[in-house]
Amino acid sequence: MKPIFNLIVLLIIGLIFPASAELVVIANKDMGTEGLTRKKVIDIYMGRNSVFANGKIAIPLDQSVDSDARSQFYEKLVGKNMSEINAYWARLLFSGRARPPRVIKREEEIVDTITESSSVIGYVDSSQLTDKVKVIIRVE
Amino acid sequence: MYMKAFIFSVSIAFTALFVVTAQAFEIDSSKFLVNGFGTLGLTKGGSDRVSSRNNVAQDGVFDEWSVGIDSRIGLQLDYYPTEKLTFSAQFVAADREKNSLDKSVHSAYIGYKITPSLELKIGRIAAKLLLLSDYKHIGYAQLWAHPSLEFYGNSTADYGDGIALIYDKPLYGGHLRTQAWLNKSEFSRFSEKLRTLEVEPSYGIISTWENEKWTYSFVYAALDFNNGDKEYLPLQNAIRAVEPIWPSSKGLVDDVALDDTTGHYYGFAIGYSDNDWVLRTEFSLSKTKSFYNDTKNAYVLAGRRFNTFTPYISAATLKNERTHIPSYQTNPFLPSNINASVATLQQQLQQYADYFHYDQQTVSLGIRWDVEPKLALKAQWDHTWIGAYGGARNQQREMSGAADTVDRFTVTMDFIF
Numbered sequence: 191m192k193p194i195f196n197l198i199v200l201l202i203i204g205l206i207f208p209a210s211a212e213l214v215v216i217a218n219k220d221m222g223t224e225g226l227t228r229k230k231v232i233d234i235y236m237g238r239n240s241v242f243a244n245g246k247i248a249i250p251l252d253q254s255v256d257s258d259a260r261s262q263f264y265e266k267l268v269g270k271n272m273s274e275i276n277a278y279w280a281r282l283l284f285s286g287r288a289r290p291p292r293v294i295k296r297e298e299e300i301v302d303t304i305t306e307s308s309s310v311i312g313y314v315d316s317s318q319l320t321d322k323v324k325v326i327i328r329v330e
Numbered sequence: 331m332y333m334k335a336f337i338f339s340v341s342i343a344f345t346a347l348f349v350v351t352a353q354a355f356e357i358d359s360s361k362f363l364v365n366g367f368g369t370l371g372l373t374k375g376g377s378d379r380v381s382s383r384n385n386v387a388q389d390g391v392f393d394e395w396s397v398g399i400d401s402r403i404g405l406q407l408d409y410y411p412t413e414k415l416t417f418s419a420q421f422v423a424a425d426r427e428k429n430s431l432d433k434s435v436h437s438a439y440i441g442y443k444i445t446p447s448l449e450l451k452i453g454r455i456a457a458k459l460l461l462l463s464d465y466k467h468i469g470y471a472q473l474w475a476h477p478s479l480e481f482y483g484n485s486t487a488d489y490g491d492g493i494a495l496i497y498d499k500p501l502y503g504g505h506l507r508t509q510a511w512l513n514k515s516e517f518s519r520f521s522e523k524l525r526t527l528e529v530e531p532s533y534g535i536i537s538t539w540e541n542e543k544w545t546y547s548f549v550y551a552a553l554d555f556n557n558g559d560k561e562y563l564p565l566q567n568a569i570r571a572v573e574p575i576w577p578s579s580k581g582l583v584d585d586v587a588l589d590d591t592t593g594h595y596y597g598f599a600i601g602y603s604d605n606d607w608v609l610r611t612e613f614s615l616s617k618t619k620s621f622y623n624d625t626k627n628a629y630v631l632a633g634r635r636f637n638t639f640t641p642y643i644s645a646a647t648l649k650n651e652r653t654h655i656p657s658y659q660t661n662p663f664l665p666s667n668i669n670a671s672v673a674t675l676q677q678q679l680q681q682y683a684d685y686f687h688y689d690q691q692t693v694s695l696g697i698r699w700d701v702e703p704k705l706a707l708k709a710q711w712d713h714t715w716i717g718a719y720g721g722a723r724n725q726q727r728e729m730s731g732a733a734d735t736v737d738r739f740t741v742t743m744d745f746i747f
Binding site for chain 2: 232233238239240241245246247249255268269270271272273275276277278280281283284285286287289290292
């Protein structure tokens with residue numbers, strides 16, 4: 191009887207506290223990350239300033255429009271929901287002010303793209319980390 | 331004819347969409363962006379005498395329902411061959427009294443980043459006179475169902491053909507973005523019918539500082555008006571002819587023409603936005619040597635977010651001084667028909683001057699509902715007070731020396747794709 195009871199307790203705990211994925215912003219391991227603070231990441235993803243300290247233009251990668259990771263990322267990074275983010279980017283895009291982050295649908299592909307380029311940053315679940323990329327910030 | 335131009339514009343835009351999308355699959359889809367926006371709006375507004383509309387280039391509605399006033403669809407094509415180079419074009423099909431494919435092209439430019447912080451744009455560029463002016467057609471990007479007629483219904487075109495230099499720099503924890511431009515544009519005004527004036531050159535500078543929550547913006551622009559119609563010439567000739575017997579009319583010769591003269595425009599804006607509140611206010615002053623005199627307008631807007639709902643309230647004002655044409659004292663030594671002609675001219679000039687007079691205030695209540703991440707529904711009620719002869723921004727079937735009020739109800743569905 192006791193094992194069944196323990197199983198039920200674990201199931202309830204699992205339902206109440208689901209395993210929360212940790213999102214990390216990553217870059218190529220060869221990229222100089224000086225000055226890449228949380229504020230700088232916000233500036234890059236919000237189209238305000240996309241120039242690295244070395245003068246290169248940063249290229250941010252986004253996840254697909256309907257993904258949970260994308261909603262969580264913006265909610266945790268700037269405290270805005272997807273409607274607010276879409277309205278914000280509509281303003282920037284249609285006034286010709288900034289180009290929205292490039293969308294890549296699969297996390298593995300984001301990691302591959304960053305592995306191949308030193309001017310690209312992206313966000314993925316921490317379980318996707320490899321030794322070819324490095325973490326800039328943890329999105330908490 | 332207008333509907334034909336409307337459909338033609340939409341057809342062209344979607345043909346371009348098809349062609350570019352097809353090409354994008356062949357080349358590199360990351361370098362092509364095809365985005366769009368639209369608003370489906372239903373409006374009931376105006377009275378028998380005064381119309382409701384969003385700007386002077388629209389044919390307003392007189393106490394009737396309309397799907398044209400607040401409906402539009404737009405398409406933007408962007409191509410980024412390199413990190414420094416941008417090709418962009420935006421087409422907007424909307425209700426305009428004079429419609430054409432040319433007026434549907436809101437932007438078509440080449441952008442080049444000289445340095446990461448400095449960009450040069452050449453071509454047709456959206457006008458940037460006010461906070462929202464370069465995206466006022468994007469209903470989804472705004473809180474209200476339609477921008478204020480008092481503030482955003484002004485007469486300058488939505489775009490200019492020329493160059494713009496844009497400088498972007500981090501400053502005091504935020505970012506400063508400064509745009510200077512030199513272009514050729516248009517200016518619409520109504521006197522008996524819609525008239526379009528050339529504005530060449532138009533030049534100015536706008537500087538905006540913003541951080542996560544706050545936005546501050548200053549703008550100055552100079553506009554050189556050139557009136558190709560010269561419809562004022564008969565009035566000018568008549569004034570010159572009667573000057574000897576009506577001396578007080580002398581100063582009107584220059585004021586009657588909005589031609590070969592420079593207007594000066596000054597604007598200031600403050601915005602605040604966080605997870606709970608959206609607050610914004612703007613003020614502007616226009617100075618021209620014409621019957622417009624000094625025109626001042628302003629608005630305040632406040633919205634409170636409750637999850638997916640945001641109720642809001644705004645108040646707007648638009649005012650300039652009414653030009654009083656000097657009265658004509660009958661001269662007993664002149665024949666009666668001469669006296670009658672001069673008196674008639676005085677009345678005609680007063681009516682003409684009243685086409686330039688603004689005196690109105692509007693209070694608006696509305697609510698925005700974010701149904702989905704790319705779809706919003708809005709409802710708004712506007713109540714407008716118009717002073718005597720002060721409804722020039724609205725379309726009027728006849729001038730009125732009495733104060734008036736007009737109501738407007740708008741429901742919109744705004745989306746992006």
